[in-house]
Amino acid sequence: MSATKRRSIRVPRTLHRKPGLRHAPLYGSLAGEGSTNFRLMRLHPGILDQAITCSLEEIPLNNAPPYKALSYAWDNTLGSSNSGSSPSTMWIRCNNVPIPVSPNLYAALQRLRSKDKVVNLWVDAVCINQHDPDERGHQVGIMRRIYQQAEEVAIWLGSKRDDDDLAEDFMLSLGLTSLDWTDNEETNRFFWLEFLRRSDCKRQYIFGGFCVLWLLSLGIPASVTPHISSPFGQSSCILNGIQAIMDQAWWQRSWVLQETVVAAKATCYYATLSCPWNMITKAAASYMNGQLSTNIDSAYGYVSFLAQFARQVRDIEIIRQDWRNPSKLVSLLPLLRQFRIRNATDPRDKVYALIGMVQYWGGQHKIAPDYNLDVTNVYWQVSITVIKNMQSLEVLCGTPNATSDGDPRLTHPGHPSWVIDW
Numbered sequence: 001m002s003a004t005k006r007r008s009i010r011v012p013r014t015l016h017r018k019p020g021l022r023h024a025p026l027y028g029s030l031a032g033e034g035s036t037n038f039r040l041m042r043l044h045p046g047i048l049d050q051a052i053t054c055s056l057e058e059i060p061l062n063n064a065p066p067y068k069a070l071s072y073a074w075d076n077t078l079g080s081s082n083s084g085s086s087p088s089t090m091w092i093r094c095n096n097v098p099i100p101v102s103p104n105l106y107a108a109l110q111r112l113r114s115k116d117k118v119v120n121l122w123v124d125a126v127c128i129n130q131h132d133p134d135e136r137g138h139q140v141g142i143m144r145r146i147y148q149q150a151e152e153v154a155i156w157l158g159s160k161r162d163d164d165d166l167a168e169d170f171m172l173s174l175g176l177t178s179l180d181w182t183d184n185e186e187t188n189r190f191f192w193l194e195f196l197r198r199s200d201c202k203r204q205y206i207f208g209g210f211c212v213l214w215l216l217s218l219g220i221p222a223s224v225t226p227h228i229s230s231p232f233g234q235s236s237c238i239l240n241g242i243q244a245i246m247d248q249a250w251w252q253r254s255w256v257l258q259e260t261v262v263a264a265k266a267t268c269y270y271a272t273l274s275c276p277w278n279m280i281t282k283a284a285a286s287y288m289n290g291q292l293s294t295n296i297d298s299a300y301g302y303v304s305f306l307a308q309f310a311r312q313v314r315d316i317e318i319i320r321q322d323w324r325n326p327s328k329l330v331s332l333l334p335l336l337r338q339f340r341i342r343n344a345t346d347p348r349d350k351v352y353a354l355i356g357m358v359q360y361w362g363g364q365h366k367i368a369p370d371y372n373l374d375v376t377n378v379y380w381q382v383s384i385t386v387i388k389n390m391q392s393l394e395v396l397c398g399t400p401n402a403t404s405d406g407d408p409r410l411t412h413p414g415h416p417s418w419v420i421d422w
Contacts, residue, residue: 026056026097027129036061036142039127041094043109043119052092052109056127061145067120068112069150071259071266073249074125074345076104076158094126101125104249108156111178111269121154122146124255133371140369144262144356153263155256157248160271164244165202165237170194171272179207181214181275188214201237208234209241210273217282221290222306243305245270251312254342254353257335261320261357284313315339319357329360332367333386333395336422347375350422351382363389380419395420 030037037060044053059065090106091098101109105125112119128139139146147153160166171179181188195211212227222228228235248270250256260266266277287310315338322328335354344350352369365385373381386395396418 026095026099027132027135028058030058030129030135030138033138035138036145038064038122038139038142038146040064040067041121041123041126043113043121045114045116045118047115052106052113054092054094054109054121054126056095061142061149064149065120066151067122068152068154069122069147069259069263070108070112070124070154070156071147071250071256072108072156073104073158073253074102076102076249099126104156104158107159108154108269111156111271112154122150136371137369140352140356140371144258147259148262148264150263151265153259153266155250155260155266155268155277157245157250157268157270160206161204161244163202163204164271165205165207165241166272167194167198167207168272170198170207178272178274179210180273181210181279183276199234201234203237203240204244205234205237205241206244206270206273207241208238209245210270210275212238213242213275213283214279216286217279219282219286222287223290228306239305242309246305246309246312249343252343254339254344254349257316257319257339257342258353258356260316261323280313281317284310284317288314323357323359330357331360331362332358332382333390336382340422346371347422348373348378351378361389362386363391365389376419379422380416382422383419 030039037058039056040059042055042057044055046052088103089100090103092101092106092109093099105123109121109123112121124139124143129135167179171177179191181191191207192211192214195208198208201208208227212225215225215227216222228238260277263277268275268277268280287306319330319335323330332355335357336351339354340350342350344353348371351367355367355369358366365388367381367385370378383395387393
């Protein structure tokens with residue numbers, strides 16, 4: 001069928017586009033260089049399965065009302081590289097324009113939506129015109145400020161899966177639609193008493209996992225916690241629940257580092273359950289401290305799920321603490337090396353997702369996001385910038401191999417062979 005005939009039947013343009021692309025009328029020209037303007041989503045109220053509607057408004061960042069910033073994975077398929085190849089597409093209406101979003105983003109919007117008031121939210125895939133490289137570069141350049149200024153960074157881990165036990169019967173008995181651990185210890189202990197009362201659980205006991213993480217966050221060593229001291233029964237279900245939480249694609253994304261590191265306040269959401277990020281970090285620290293003092297892994301080998309959990313959380317939290325410590329300035333090269341294995345839809349974001357956290361460049365040369373450059377040029381720019389700033393070839397030494405043949409260098413014609421493929 002010719003292009004003319006395709007236009008004659010007026011197939012919506014969005015149907016021909018990849019997820020994340022938008023109708024052109026949705027986006028006006030956003031103020032560019034030197035501006036701190038950004039678009040804020042007004043997520044309209046709704047309940048249950050009502051259609052999601054929202055509107056966008058351009059606002060100077062300095063004059064923005066209180067808002068939440070969403071941290072999530074576009075594709076939450078286990079083991080995916082967040083390529084955007086979702087098994088299905090969901091639709092929302094924004095400024096009365098239908099736009100496609102991934103099922104994982106749709107679920108996050110459902111969870112964060114209020115039933116009776118507008119929620120101010122920043123979501124990269126909707127608030128940025130993804131097909132305007134200049135706008136993308138400008139907005140990525142101020143993204144650190146967007147997340148830093150948000151009243152809350154909402155970390156969306158994912159939706160309920162078939163084997164998850166979220167204590168839905170408990171929520172139903174209380175007339176609640178969610179169970180949210182907070183800094184209110186009375187509420188947390190109430191959840192704990194319900195946990196103690198329950199004797200049955202499914203294979204992935206997510207509610208039990210949250211309860212045990214809360215217990216660890218209080219400083220109670222894992223070695224004396226009876227709920228994870230046996231490889232059978234409820235203990236097995238709880239450990240499987242913690243494993244399910246850590247198996248979410250969010251933990252593998254490059255962007256979540258900056259989004260979490262700079263957040264003044266962060267909250268983790270898993271389906272209808274949530275808890276403060278600091279509860280997660282305290283639980284990880286408690287486990288690691290207990291591991292050092294009791295060598296728990298040698299006695300309880302089946303708690304390796306907790307070891308994995310602690311490592312992944314601490315990788316982020318150490319950078320978060322360093323970023324707030326005036327005596328420790330975060331630099332680019334260690335970030336690139338430490339988090340090289342993380343996933344990014346756009347390979348250029350293996351660099352751009354990290355530069356917002358850089359506090360020390362080592363010289364006058366800096367890297368600014370520029371989506372008009374191809375991947376090879378971005379990686380070449382990284383090597384040259386680090387060499388100039390450090391007056392050293394350290395960037396070429398000791399860099400882990402990335403490619404299947406063990407060669408981390410780029411082989412793009414016209415570019416030096418020593419440029420590292422991040």
